[in-house]
Amino acid sequence: KILIFLSEFMVPLTIFYIVGFGFLSKRPVFDDFLKGAAEGMKIVSEIMPTLIGLMTAVGILKASGFLEEVPAGYLKIPAAVLPVILVRIVSGSAATGLIVDIFKNYGPDSIVGNMVSIMMGCTETVFYTMSVYFMTAGIRKTRWTLPGALLATAAGIGASIVLAGAMT
Numbered sequence: 299k300i301l302i303f304l305s306e307f308m309v310p311l312t313i314f315y316i317v318g319f320g321f322l323s324k325r326p327v328f329d330d331f332l333k334g335a336a337e338g339m340k341i342v343s344e345i346m347p348t349l350i351g352l353m354t355a356v357g358i359l360k361a362s363g364f365l366e367e368v369p370a371g372y373l374k375i376p377a378a379v380l381p382v383i384l385v386r387i388v389s390g391s392a393a394t395g396l397i398v399d400i401f402k403n404y405g406p407d408s409i410v411g412n413m414v415s416i417m418m419g420c421t422e423t424v425f426y427t428m429s430v431y432f433m434t435a436g437i438r439k440t441r442w443t444l445p446g447a448l449l450a451t452a453a454g455i456g457a458s459i460v461l462a463g464a465m466t
Contacts, residue, residue, distance in 0.1 A: 352384070356381045375459060378410050387425060388426060400414055424448060427447075
């Protein structure tokens with residue numbers, strides 16, 4: 299019961315802590331909040347066209363049956379997992395939306411639910427993370443970062459498929 303009590307108060311406690319610390323430090327808390335919100339909106343406006351295009355392409359591939367026939371048939375991956383694989387490397391929140399649909403259709407304890415849960419824990423939004431961190435640091439040449447990140451993501455996807463299969 300103490301964990302439930304603590305979990306209900308963690309978010310308000312964290313907010314009050316941040317605001318209180320800001321006031322004690324004599325920081326302009328609301329101005330800092332507005333500055334952060336403006337930066338967040340700028341990032342969203344830069345990423346939104348790519349995300350809309352990706353979600354549209356995945357929707358078209360899903361509706362056409364391509365994802366069920368071609369890759370899923372050859373790779374032995376459930377067709378419901380393929381859109382998550384495609385979207386995860388670009389957007390974690392869009393992948394989470396797809397996963398909620400998978401949980402509704404298959405259940406969180408199904409093999410597909412286990413696959414996507416493990417996948418979310420052991421993969422990263424490669425393109426988003428690289429663009430944000432490299433843009434912030436002013437790095438223009440990514441060198442081996444992209445191939446390495448995609449290889450690590452592929453290993454995470456493979457591990458999630460193998461581990462979920464072993465759990466059944």
